Amino acid sequence: MTRAWKWTLPLAVFVAIVGFLYVGLFRDPREVPSPLIGKPAPAFALHQLHAPDKTLTTADMRGKVWLLNVWASWCESCRVEHPLLVEMSRQNLVTIVGLNYKDKDDLGKAWLAARGDPYAVSVVDADGRVGIDWGVYGVPETFVVDKQGVIRYKQIGPVTVDALQKKIVPLIRELQKS
């Protein structure tokens, strides 16, 4: 080994380790990237919350860019993101479908009545099976689905102003153009 190696090698190893740790500082270990991004949205046929005799299927949403927002009346962080969803629906930006996850219908309806209903349709996933199909592991989660029915983005945790401005809204605009 040459003399230069004697100090450059430990330095390089040190810098590499610091680099890994530094990147790790800003990553949330609770965010597990979804393998479903870029794949067709898992099909469902679910009862509508406000019209139990009617169903909504993923096929009904073909040709539209839409959001699937997983929510529940028992979910604390849903309250945080809810005003943003209401605002999005007021601006008529995109069709939002609500997946009322492992909730009681009455509680869900009361929750929407009190806070405003941003959803074009809310569907009922009482036993959480559709949630499992979509890889949901916490509430809220929000998926962006394109016109071909492919999942393009997943927001884990509440939708934030930052996420809307930087990712979700630009993505929706781009997908709606195509």
Add this chain to the structure above:
Amino acid sequence: MLSRGFSWRWTAILLLATGAATAQVSADGALDSRLKRLEGELRCLVCQNQTLADSNAPLAEDLRREVRELAVAGKSDDQIRAFLTERYGDFVLYNPPVKRTTWLLWFGPFILLAAGALMWWRIGTNPSRPDSGAPEAPSRDDDATAAARGQALLDAPLSEPRRAAPVSPSTARR
């Protein structure tokens, strides 16, 4: 005679029933232990550092239900693992598969070990190095360099114009 035949028949029925029940229990036992083992190598996504078997999170309960139903429906362990990784990614597996994105994870430690061994060997077998562990190796070269460097340090303040002004002893001591 009739009553005797009757009792024999009953005994036979009872024996059969007991046998069937025992078989049922052992089949359940086999399924249970298979599920226990499988759930022990799957991660609960909510708690992250617990397995599906250990976790009481509602999602873990749902996933255990799902895994049990798949197993009862005759799916193999691999099919059940595939069901979960399609939805949640390799993160659910405590035993991640070897693929391009996990090469560093699988082979990194061995590469580090090999690099360390290589360095150890190089240092240990290079007789020209002072830290080679070979006392007979002359280290005069390094002594000479060290002496030269020391001399350079001594000379440096005087040769640099901005330090040319003498430093007062009180400042120097601080």
